[in-house]
Amino acid sequence: MADLEEKKARRDSSDERAEDIGPDVPRTPRNASVTVSGRRVSLADRVQSNVNAKLQNPLEAYSDVELTTMGREYALANAIAEPEDVRAFELGAILAKDAAMFENIAGKATEEELDVLRREYSHRWSQPKLLYLVIVLCSTCAAVQGMDETVINGAQLFYGAQFGIGGTAPRDTWLLGVVHAAPYICASFIGCWLTAPLNNLFGRRGTIFITCFFSAVACFWQGFTNCWWHMFVARFALGFGIGPKSSTTPIFAAETTPPAIRGALVMQWQMWTAFGIMVGYIADLALYYVPDTPGVHGLNWRLMMGSAMLPAVVVCCFVFLAPESPRWYMSKNRHHAAYGSMVRLRYNRIQAARDTFYMAKLLEVEKEIQTGSWAILELIKVPRNRRAMLGSEIVMFMQQFCGVNIIAYYSSSVFLDANLSEVSSLAASLGFGIINWLFAIPAIYTIDTFGRRNLLLTTFPLMAIFLLFTGFSFWIPEGTGRIACVALGIYLFGMVYSPGEGPVPFTYSAEAYPLYVRAVGMSLATATTWFFNAVLAVTWPSMLQAFKPQGAFGWYAAWNMIGFGLVLLFMPETKGKTLEELDQVFSVPTHVHAAYGIRQLKYIFRRFVLFQKVEPERLYERETYEGQDVEA
Structure with a gap:
């Protein structure tokens, strides 16, 4: 209840500001204005220039009577004319001003409706089953992704030699890397950029169906390849599924979930990607001893590669049981359909309205900051979008250059280099897969409490330490000690990656962009991660030969410390905000946030080194910034 009291205090403060504004302020949401430093400023200007960094609701200047009228007019204007729905919008418009003030409608709502509204705060995980069905579907999509990534880990032990690229010569290591990277090359240069047109034509659900169909066909195709370039072509085709699917699925999850648990539900993408990675390792181990049959050479690795099609088929069968994203309907000006979808995703009509x-x-209001340019230019020309792009690009780049996929793709080879047998290497890789999944589970809680940014600032230094430990373990003489230390370093790395740089990037990127550029922004984000994924997959075999494990692991350890600095300076926190309220978060100028990040180092030192009881600075609750550079 403390949270409710805090919200009530903020509401009272908002009412006082509303009284100060005066009766002459225009009363339409599109042109609502406030007085700042003695001048009138429209809401759109406030979003653009961030004259007030404290999050503001554009409805806070309106009385309950005005909001009731606005809710009724909105419903009737969008052909939502059933009496129960009109009533829901009259009450819902009041709650849109402050959802925590539901007791204000106690005389107008039934006790059953009030109980549901109360449970949003007392039991935030109490949500309709259909909302969880959306998350299950998104999670199954993620499992497709994970299996696509790791079944090749075991298959490479066989098809490399069969296709004549399994040696240590430079030609072999580069070709093996190129075959590994084929889907990610396609995804980064072609697949991800299909996200916007596919979403525009087919919606979120239709895009997920099409991409999972592509994934299923490509996985099946890989099992029938007969040379390295044929495998490259089949895996390249897989990128047409991986790119748009990885862009669309987190968006779909973000657009259907309530703010209080959005991070936890959107991060299911990474958690179940980790699960798919683990299942991929299990498939590799389970199919290792499958014998060849007459006329089929390499049946075991062919079954490994084809096994990843199974979860994709499941998604194709059930995706249309879920409702379409309300925000996608709204982007098509189909407000009636958006409300209908929201009704299915919430317990009662008042919540949906x-x-x-x-x-x-x-x-x-968001439309006011658009420049009318192409969507890709909107990411650069609008400061709010540019800051979102910067934060998103940092975490997506670092998801690869933290070094995780050198383990996901090549752990069996790394363990072979540590003198384990092939089967033991696959079993050790499975251990990493299990850890990667299990340690993602705590992030369901921490991503919405500890926060996206704090998780990364905590885990980047630890990942650097454990990668150095893994690399330096190769200086230990051959034997049980080396094997144990290499495995320990890899497992410890997985433990800190899974709740941090594992779930944060896709969650952050899916929520950072405003609706009108969200598909393009997510396309850029996923193209970035898949491009550097491809770079990592292509270069690792040759890097390992040239720099040895000590230098190769040390290279990625250094990048983790660079990632810590980038997050500290340029990545705003997004937890607990609606997708629309994030406009204000990303309106804080870049140089202001960078200065805040530098000041945080002093807090970190005093709090966690000197163990002093000091309060952290709360950047987004500061009232004004004087002399700010709005183009930063």
């Missing part, structure tokens, strides 16, 4: 109305009004 509140979220639909609030979304619509904030999207009206």
